[in-house]
Amino acid sequence: MDKPPYIQRFRYHFSITKLIFWALIVIFFIYFFFFHAPTTSPSTASISTSRRVLWGGPDWESRVLKSARRRSGAGGHVVLVTGAAGFVGTHVTAALRRRGDGVVGIDNFNDYYDRSLKRSRELLLERAGVFVVEGDINDAKLLKKLFGLVKFSHVMHLAAQAGVRYAMKNPGSYVNSNIAGFVNLLEVCKSANPQPAIIWASSSSVYGLNTKIPFSEKDRTDQPSSLYAATKKAGEEIAHTYNHIYGLSITGLRFFTVYGPWGRPDMAYFFFTKDILKRKTIKIFEGPNHSTVARDFTYIDDIVKGCLAALDTAKKSTGSGGKKKGAAQLRVFNLGNTSPVPVSKLVSILEKLLKVKAKKVVLPMPANGDVLFTHANVSLAQRELGYNPTTDLQTGLKKFVRWYLDYYSSSGKKSAV
Numbered sequence: 274m275d276k277p278p279y280i281q282r283f284r285y286h287f288s289i290t291k292l293i294f295w296a297l298i299v300i301f302f303i304y305f306f307f308f309h310a311p312t313t314s315p316s317t318a319s320i321s322t323s324r325r326v327l328w329g330g331p332d333w334e335s336r337v338l339k340s341a342r343r344r345s346g347a348g349g350h351v352v353l354v355t356g357a358a359g360f361v362g363t364h365v366t367a368a369l370r371r372r373g374d375g376v377v378g379i380d381n382f383n384d385y386y387d388r389s390l391k392r393s394r395e396l397l398l399e400r401a402g403v404f405v406v407e408g409d410i411n412d413a414k415l416l417k418k419l420f421g422l423v424k425f426s427h428v429m430h431l432a433a434q435a436g437v438r439y440a441m442k443n444p445g446s447y448v449n450s451n452i453a454g455f456v457n458l459l460e461v462c463k464s465a466n467p468q469p470a471i472i473w474a475s476s477s478s479v480y481g482l483n484t485k486i487p488f489s490e491k492d493r494t495d496q497p498s499s500l501y502a503a504t505k506k507a508g509e510e511i512a513h514t515y516n517h518i519y520g521l522s523i524t525g526l527r528f529f530t531v532y533g534p535w536g537r538p539d540m541a542y543f544f545f546t547k548d549i550l551k552r553k554t555i556k557i558f559e560g561p562n563h564s565t566v567a568r569d570f571t572y573i574d575d576i577v578k579g580c581l582a583a584l585d586t587a588k589k590s591t592g593s594g595g596k597k598k599g600a601a602q603l604r605v606f607n608l609g610n611t612s613p614v615p616v617s618k619l620v621s622i623l624e625k626l627l628k629v630k631a632k633k634v635v636l637p638m639p640a641n642g643d644v645l646f647t648h649a650n651v652s653l654a655q656r657e658l659g660y661n662p663t664t665d666l667q668t669g670l671k672k673f674v675r676w677y678l679d680y681y682s683s684s685g686k687k688s689a690v
Contacts, residue, residue, distance in 0.1 A: 356432030520592030529609030533573030609649025
């Protein structure tokens with residue numbers, strides 16, 4: 274693919290005009306949520322307020338405190354992980370626990386995809402000594418209760434309504450989780466004493482219709498191609514606001530097409546695997562004039578290393594009790610693999626690993642918010658975080674396929690074959 278011409282760059286710190294513009298966008302989204310969104314909507318860690326209370330009581334508090342306890346002699350941090358039973362959340366939570374950090378998770382186990390997979394992840398974390406609270410990031414009382422019990426040094430905010438295409442079916446769920454939920458979390462964090470440092474999952478989707486490659490943190494991100502991308506972009510502006518006003522230390526991580534064991538069933542590599550094994554026809558999309566669709570597939574272990582490095586290098590928040598006392602750290606990093614791979618090659622690798630020839634049909638890419646390609650420039654993360662992705666797609670997919678076949682054959686679930 275030829276590199277498109279240079280278009281435009283601008284600094285991360287926006288002008289007052291830009292801030293006002295995005296503030297209006299955020300207000301619109303919040304208005305849309307409160308007056309038009311459905312009362313229930315799936316997201317990695319958000320539930321309807323009408324659901325029964327799933328937290329509280331002496332036993333519950335004891336489990337929270339035990340989970341938050343750092344391993345003796347390990348030092349480390351005390352971290353609240355939102356979306357802990359999600360794909361990235363499970364891996365990051367387990368990695369934090371392995372090295373001795375105190376970790377408490379929160380998730381709502383919604384039905385955006387198979388709940389049993391999330392429950393299996395929860396069991397995995399439970400065996401590692403991590404308690405995952407079933408609750409809602411929009412539930413301020415719950416968050417305040419958690420912060421009242423535990424003095425969290427960091428928040429790893431990975432809860433979100435994911436998926437580009439689903440936004441066309443249920444836009445309110447994205448506003449509910451990615452905007453309203455994020456604001457609610459920041460409101461609680463700003464008033465906590467001490468204020469935690471916050472690391473949160475943005476997305477490569479914020480680059481939208483940008484045609485300059487590879488994508489750099491300095492590139493324009495004001496042309497989202499999907500509602501999902503718009504909510505993540507709004508999240509970056511909200512983060513800027515809370516950093517500026519309240520002194521919260523905030524680091525945003527733009528993930529590029531994360532894949533691997535315990536992954537999300539709505540991702541192409543996952544449902545391609547399922548359909549190939551079932552001998553079903555898979556759809557491979559192409560761009561205008563038969564152009565290639567490619568993704569910067571990033572293996573989960575590399576993403577985890579980037580998340581932990583961001584957490585370890587995050588400076589303390591400067592506020593106290595909701596009042597800023599000095600300038601605070603504000604960062605954003607790309608976390609990708611730097612090697613875009615055509616989707617057709619992804620399918621070829623899966624065919625070899627599964628030893629099954631895929632039934633394929635090539636179709637034009639629908640107008641659903643997807644983009645033709647993603648390609649990460651990770652030089653900033655390399656310099657500031659020591660981030661160095663090492664897993665190529667062949668190796669990563671081999672590990673995923675091994676997990677997939679084992680999970681769906683040994684867990685008693687409906688097999689994909």
